[in-house]
Amino acid sequence: MRKIFIFFMLFVMVSLVWASAEKFVLWESFEDITPPSWPLGWLTEDYNGDGFTWETKKYGGLGEHPQCVRYSAQVTADDWFYTPALTLNAGVTYTLSFRYKVSSTSVQKMNIWFGSTQASGSMTTQIYNNSAISDTIMTLVTATFTVPISSVYYIGFHCYSDPNLLRLFVDDILVSYPETNLQLKVIFDEEILNSGIPTYSLSDTIESFALLKNIGLTDLNLNQRFTVGGITNNKAELCYICIDPIGDTLTFGLLVEESELKSSDFQILAPGLTAGKHYNLQTPFTFSQLGTYTLIVRYQNYHKNPDGSDTWLGRITSDPVNFVLE
Numbered sequence: 001m002r003k004i005f006i007f008f009m010l011f012v013m014v015s016l017v018w019a020s021a022e023k024f025v026l027w028e029s030f031e032d033i034t035p036p037s038w039p040l041g042w043l044t045e046d047y048n049g050d051g052f053t054w055e056t057k058k059y060g061g062l063g064e065h066p067q068c069v070r071y072s073a074q075v076t077a078d079d080w081f082y083t084p085a086l087t088l089n090a091g092v093t094y095t096l097s098f099r100y101k102v103s104s105t106s107v108q109k110m111n112i113w114f115g116s117t118q119a120s121g122s123m124t125t126q127i128y129n130n131s132a133i134s135d136t137i138m139t140l141v142t143a144t145f146t147v148p149i150s151s152v153y154y155i156g157f158h159c160y161s162d163p164n165l166l167r168l169f170v171d172d173i174l175v176s177y178p179e180t181n182l183q184l185k186v187i188f189d190e191e192i193l194n195s196g197i198p199t200y201s202l203s204d205t206i207e208s209f210a211l212l213k214n215i216g217l218t219d220l221n222l223n224q225r226f227t228v229g230g231i232t233n234n235k236a237e238l239c240y241i242c243i244d245p246i247g248d249t250l251t252f253g254l255l256v257e258e259s260e261l262k263s264s265d266f267q268i269l270a271p272g273l274t275a276g277k278h279y280n281l282q283t284p285f286t287f288s289q290l291g292t293y294t295l296i297v298r299y300q301n302y303h304k305n306p307d308g309s310d311t312w313l314g315r316i317t318s319d320p321v322n323f324v325l326e
């Protein structure tokens with residue numbers, strides 16, 4: 001009964017301040033393929049015709065396996081790989097991100113373009129260029145771009161390295177844009193029941209609520225498994241980050257039970273409705289100091305519905321919220 005009461009009070013009393021969000025147009029970690037096959041819709045182009053080009057590999061990248069894309073050849077590179085079709089809209093700022101690394105002795109060259117077909121001749125607009133890629137650990141790259149008209153586009157990754165430079169690896173390719181239809185808010189039970197900053201003793205339970213609200217006009221098909229994990233685990237839908245009174249990030253001391261993702265975990269969230277998880281922060285965190293703590297929660301979904309239906313992919317990070325232990 002207390003839980004029902006809390007949810008009721010929430011909508012009456014709490015003025016909600018929502019954080020920003022991003023929705024994925026494309027997410028590819030190459031974890032769900034069997035190299036040398038590519039994910040559905042991707043294509044390579046051996047433009048210099050030397051018989052070598054981009055390949056998917058079982059090693060070199062990030063993730064559980066850790067599979068990725070690799071280029072290696074003995075002549076000057078002129079080789080492309082292309083994403084599947086992306087429906088992109090004019091007036092929207094898109095963010096492309098990916099990670100790369102090279103073999104220890106090589107300096108590689110790569111640029112990235114978009115165009116209307118999966119062919120080098122139609123790659124019209126450059127998004128990114130780096131002629132001195134030398135990082136030997138996976139390094140995050142972020143670039144923003146806009147498209148001239150709303151249409152279908154393909155993004156092309158183009159290696160133009162000098163000969164005999166060993167290997168260039170690419171992984172975790174993401175295209176996203178700001179999400180305005182879904183928002184995340186974190187509150188505490190104490191915040192609902194009492195005014196002022198939520199305050200607890202060390203022996204209290206610290207009950208938090210991570211709440212997603214559909215503020216758009218259409219249904220959202222959301223992954224509502226709500227597994228809880230640390231920030232580096234993109235298998236968990238909710239990631240909790242807690243910073244202690246001296247500024248240290250607390251260790252997320254829980255081995256998350258990863259239940260197999262089922263089609264039934266994906267549920268429609270209709271406009272105006274809220275879904276979320278009630279969670280005791282003392283399950284993953286050990287609190288020993290008195291003072292003001294900060295909590296940040298991220299909701300994310302990198303998983304397509306196992307039944308193949310269209311689902312919401314993206315991530316939202318809440319505004320930081322404070323609570324006090326005294």
Ligand SMILES: [Ca+2]
Binds near residue numbers: 049079
């Ligand atoms: Ca080639």
Ligand SMILES: [Ca+2]
Binds near residue numbers: 031062063068
């Ligand atoms: Ca990977």
